[in-house]
Amino acid sequence: MAKVKFTAPRVEGFKCAPGKAQAFLWDSVAQGLGVRVTPAGKPAFVFQGLYQGRTLRVTIGGTDAWSIPQAQEKARELQRQIDEGRDPREVKAATIAADVATREASKGEGLTVAEVWPRYMAEGKPKRRTAWKPRYVLDLNRAASMGGEPKKRGQGTTKPGALAALMPMALASIDQDVIRDWYAREAKTAPIQGARAVAMFSGFLGWCATKKDLRTLVNKTAARASELGDVLPGVNKRRDALEIDQLPAWFAGTDKLRSRTAAAYLQALVLTGARREELAGLTWANLDFQWSKLTIADKVDATRTIPLTPYMAWLLAGLPRAKLPDGTPNPYVFSSPVGSKSGRTLSKSGRIAEPRAPHTDVLADAGIPHVSIHGLRRTFSLLGEAAGAPAGAIA
Secondary structure, eight states: OOEEOOOHHHHHHOOOOTTOSOEEEEESSSTTEEEEEOSSSOOEEEEEEEETTEEEEEEEEETTTSOHHHHHHHHHHHHHHHHTTOOHHHHHHHHHHHHHHHHHHHHHHTOBHHHHHHHHHHHOOOTTSSSOOHHHHHHHHHHHOOOOSBOSSSSSBOOOOTTGGGTTSBGGGOOHHHHHHHHHHHHTTOHHHHHHHHHHHHHHHHHHTTSTTTGGGOOTTTTOGGGSTTTSOOOOOOOOOOOGGGHHHHHHHHHTOSOHHHHHHHHHHHHHOOOHHHHHTOBGGGEETTTTEEEEEOSSSSEEEEEOOHHHHHHHHTSOOOBOTTSSBOOBSSBOOBOSSOSSSOBSSSBOOOOHHHHHHHHHHHTOOOOOHHHHHHHHHHHHHHTTOOHHHHO
């Protein structure tokens, strides 16, 4: 293998002979350094050496990008790698892989919760089940909502969900301290909802930890309840409800209320099992006295239809058809005078807004210990179970 001292004119003037696929010119200064040319390709500096008894060749780079001194120094570096027992090809591949990993990690460090959340909603699911329940999907969407959207029912815009503050944050930046500070702010106004949001976010982090491209970015225990027991409220599921023996006194108490609307509303909660806001939003347009049914908005599905029993029909038919301040008919069955603020008799929307005060009066009159408004919904479920109705039919 003849060698010459590389000079710019020699390197630039070296050409591939006709009929040859490639040709090499070797340097006499740096061991293993050569120039490779082909009939059509650009000339390039190469290194050729003997590694573990076999010849290897590595491309250094184009002669237009590397000077002769730079190429000579690179050839010496590659020969040193061989002398150290390393394969220059593997060293180069490892360098490229590390560079790619660094770039990917850099991109991942800026990945926000909001960017990953839609993927979680599409791919996530509970353990040992094929999909989340519709109710839980709705709760996840609400918790992650940034708010500001027009309300589907009523006036105004929606409020940010409990997880809204975490959405713009980088996934890699969320640790236990971040969760603690965030929950402390949420707990000032809604500690129970905040605690449930912590559980939701813990599920999200756990899911991220199962994904190859995300697991290095997350601290999957950051929102784990066992790690936050000192700040999260204790689990105390409310099970208050009216007992069967208390019902006669309770119904008698509602009959003593001055507001027939409030009395009918409280009774309807027990008789239908509807949620507080679902029933408050009942309109005359959704009451069908002819076919004995009523339709209300539902938290899970868009609406649901409930049979209208003869007693319920009589109860609701006797309610006053109120008017709004502008003289137009009030659309709500359980109407309330419109005022600037909610209270015992005023509401912003024109429908019953705060039934707790009359309910407290009923309990006091009947001598019944405290039962929440939601406890009236549980009362319906308990009565259904006592009557032998299937659990799924009264949920």
